[in-house]
Amino acid sequence: MSLSKIGDLLKKTTAVMFPHYAVAQEDDLSLEERLRQLEDSFYDLVEPLCRGKDVGCARLLVHGFLSDLPDIADLCYQDAKALLEGDPAAQSMEEVILCYPGFFAVVAYRLAHALHKRDVPLLPRMITEYAHQKTGADIHPGAKIGHSLAIDHATGVVIGETTVIGNNVKIYQGVTLGGLRVDPDQRSQKRHPTIGDNVVMYAGATILGGDTVIGHNSVIGGNVWITRSVPAWSRVMFRPCDTDEIVPIRAPKTAES
Numbered sequence: 001m002s003l004s005k006i007g008d009l010l011k012k013t014t015a016v017m018f019p020h021y022a023v024a025q026e027d028d029l030s031l032e033e034r035l036r037q038l039e040d041s042f043y044d045l046v047e048p049l050c051r052g053k054d055v056g057c058a059r060l061l062v063h064g065f066l067s068d069l070p071d072i073a074d075l076c077y078q079d080a081k082a083l084l085e086g087d088p089a090a091q092s093m094e095e096v097i098l099c100y101p102g103f104f105a106v107v108a109y110r111l112a113h114a115l116h117k118r119d120v121p122l123l124p125r126m127i128t129e130y131a132h133q134k135t136g137a138d139i140h141p142g143a144k145i146g147h148s149l150a151i152d153h154a155t156g157v158v159i160g161e162t163t164v165i166g167n168n169v170k171i172y173q174g175v176t177l178g179g180l181r182v183d184p185d186q187r188s189q190k191r192h193p194t195i196g197d198n199v200v201m202y203a204g205a206t207i208l209g210g211d212t213v214i215g216h217n218s219v220i221g222g223n224v225w226i227t228r229s230v231p232a233w234s235r236v237m238f239r240p241c242d243t244d245e246i247v248p249i250r251a252p253k254t255a256e257s
Contacts, residue, residue, distance in 0.1 A: 005045060006123075006130040010108060012038045017073040017107075020094045039066065049121055061120060068114040075147055079106045082148040086170055102151030102171075105137035109159075112141035145169075146197070153203075160192035162210060167197045172222075174204040180227060196232065219249070 014021045016034050029037070043062050050057035080096045080103055090096055096103050108131035112124035124141035132138045136155035139145075143159050146167035151157055153173035159165070163177045179191035193207045196216030201207070204223040207214060214220065215232030224238045233249045 003126065003130050003133070005041070006126050007134075009038075009041050009045060010111070010127065010130065012041055013069070013111060014097075014107060017069065017076060018097050020097050035066070042066075045123060046120065049123065061118065064118055065115065072110045072114055075110055076103075076107050078147045079103060079110075079149050082150040082168065082170070083152070086150050087152060100154075101135035102137065102154035102157075105131045105135040105139060105154050105157070106145075106149055106151060107131075109139040109141065109143070109145065113143070113145070116141040143192075162190045163192040164194040166195060166199070166216065169195055169198070170200045172201065172203040172205075175201045176206045176208075178206070178208050180209045193226075217249070 012034065016031065016038055039062055042065055043058055046061045047058040050061070080093055080100075083096045083100055083103055084090045084093055090100075108127050112127040115127070116124040128139055128141050137151060137157040137159075139157070139159045140161040140163070142161040143163040143165065145159075145163075145165040146169070148168045149165065150170045152170065156174040157171055158176045158178060160178050165177075177193050177195065179186070190210035193209060193212040193214065195201075195207075195214045196218065198217045199214050199220065200218075201214075201220040202222040205220045205226070206224070207220065207226045209227050211229070212227060213229040214226075215230055215234060217232055218230055218234045218236070220226070220230075221235070221237040224236050226236065230236055230246060231248070235247045235249050237247070
């Protein structure tokens with residue numbers, strides 16, 4: 001199984017989910033023909049993974065993957081819409097779908113996560129690693145991410161395996177959602193943070209630990225280092241040679257006094 005085949009699978013899947021992307025491929029295939037090509041490509045990838053298992057394993061995985069596509073496409077559309085509405089440089093949905101590396105990385109994650117939930121071995125990690133190499137964003141397929149995720153610029157973003165992210169979250173380049181330590185004994189434990197709804201994390205922010213919760217509607221400033229929970233409606237800012245400061249958004253004067 002090569003990464004080039006993974007890239008081909010992502011290209012064909014995206015062309016099925018988004019006609020805008022299909023037009024960019026400059027072919028005249030119908031949707032039915034695209035689905036048939038996608039089914040064949042996916043079968044070729046999962047068939048070796050099913051050797052020695054139950055008869056029909058590969059075909060069941062293919063049918064399961066295709067049945068998941070409408071829901072995945074809906075989530076990806078919401079991700080693209082979030083990018084379009086949140087980035088003044090974005091001019092159209094077509095631009096987001098065709099040009100934005102953060103969107104490509106999230107599409108790859110959505111596909112990989114669906115396969116991860118179906119206990120498909122190896123392939124989910126290969127899909128997200130292909131996107132990692134292409135975009136610089138490393139999203140583990142085991143992470144749980146809500147709708148309308150906007151990753152702007154993408155480069156250097158890391159989202160660990162047990163991360164939980166709510167809805168309408170925006171992430172800028174260089175953000176790390178990671179573990180406090182590398183310990184094989186914690187393999188089955190929650191090691192990565194939980195991010196509430198409507199949170200914005202600016203460039204270079206590092207948030208670590210399975211017990212760390214960023215409350216909803218919070219803003220995490222650039223280059224902060226967080227290993228403890230933050231209340232909802234907070235703004236966390238970095239002060240050079242000083243400590244991080246948490247300021248309630250709703251009552252900044254009270255918090256500062």
